[in-house]
Amino acid sequence: ETGVTQSPTHLIKTRGQQVTLRCSSQSGHNTVSWYQQALGQGPQFIFQYYREEENGRGNFPPRFSGLQFPNYSSELNVNALELDDSALYLCASTKDAFYGYTFGSGTRLTVV
Amino acid sequence: QQQVKQSPQSLIVQKGGISIINCAYENTAFDYFPWYQQFPGKGPALLIAIRPDVSEKKEGRFTISFNKSAKQFSLHIMDSQPGDSATYFCAASITSGSARQLTFGSGTQLTVLP
Numbered sequence: 680e681t682g683v684t685q686s687p688t689h690l691i692k693t694r695g696q697q698v699t700l701r702c703s704s705q706s707g708h709n710t711v712s713w714y715q716q717a718l719g720q721g722p723q724f725i726f727q728y729y730r731e732e733e734n735g736r737g738n739f740p741p742r743f744s745g746l747q748f749p750n751y752s753s754e755l756n757v758n759a760l761e762l763d764d765s766a767l768y769l770c771a772s773t774k775d776a777f778y779g780y781t782f783g784s785g786t787r788l789t790v791v
Numbered sequence: 792q793q794q795v796k797q798s799p800q801s802l803i804v805q806k807g808g809i810s811i812i813n814c815a816y817e818n819t820a821f822d823y824f825p826w827y828q829q830f831p832g833k834g835p836a837l838l839i840a841i842r843p844d845v846s847e848k849k850e851g852r853f854t855i856s857f858n859k860s861a862k863q864f865s866l867h868i869m870d871s872q873p874g875d876s877a878t879y880f881c882a883a884s885i886t887s888g889s890a891r892q893l894t895f896g897s898g899t900q901l902t903v904l905p
Contacts, residue, residue, distance in 0.1 A: 683834070712891075712893075721797075721882075721898050722880075723895070726890075727891070727892070734888060735887050735888045735892060737892065769835070777891060779837050779840060781837075782834030782835050783834050784833050784834045785834050
């Protein structure tokens with residue numbers, strides 16, 4: 680098992696720009712979730728993808744969007760970046776969503 | 792309704808001591824309660840988890856105690872070691888629409904002194 684890998688590890692963007700973060704899920708995992716972790720806080724659920732369809736979303740605006748590909752890898756896209764979007768973005772995958780997820784190490788996004 | 796409250800925010804324990812972290816929730820629809828351990832620069836890693844029909848679960852030095860009527864649960868780390876120094880998050884899981892959603896507490900930074 681290779682685990683969940685995310686890229687890039689760090690990213691600096693300017694307010695108003697757009698960003699794409701990538702995630703390769705663990706082998707055999709067909710469900711991917713994305714979480715935002717602000718400094719000193721617990722992760723917050725953004726959305727979940729199952730079989731290439733978004734099947735759940737947290738309290739995040741539409742400028743946060745995503746994709747899941749046939750190989751179950753995933754992207755998180757954020758448009759019109761705001762300073763408050765600065766956070767660690769975590770991707771998590773599972774093959775049985777009831778029992779929990781394997782998290783990647785995250786992408787640290789800084790918006791200046 | 793979706794909040795999970797965690798305490799303390801930070802905890803310092805001597806090597807060999809017991810670390811105790813507490814969490815409380817409001818939404819009785821939560822049906823699975825995992826604990827995650829996070830080291831700096833890493834994502835959270837599942838440590839141990841419990842279902843609400845069980846009052847206690849033990850795995851090695853880690854024990855979850857669950858009080859369904861009080862809507863509280865806690866993590867006990869026995870014989871705490873310096874390698875246990877990390878941030879610990881309690882979480883509660885719920886099905887929202889077709890998705891499983893984790894709601895995390897705010898975290899406890901544990902330091903185990905040698």
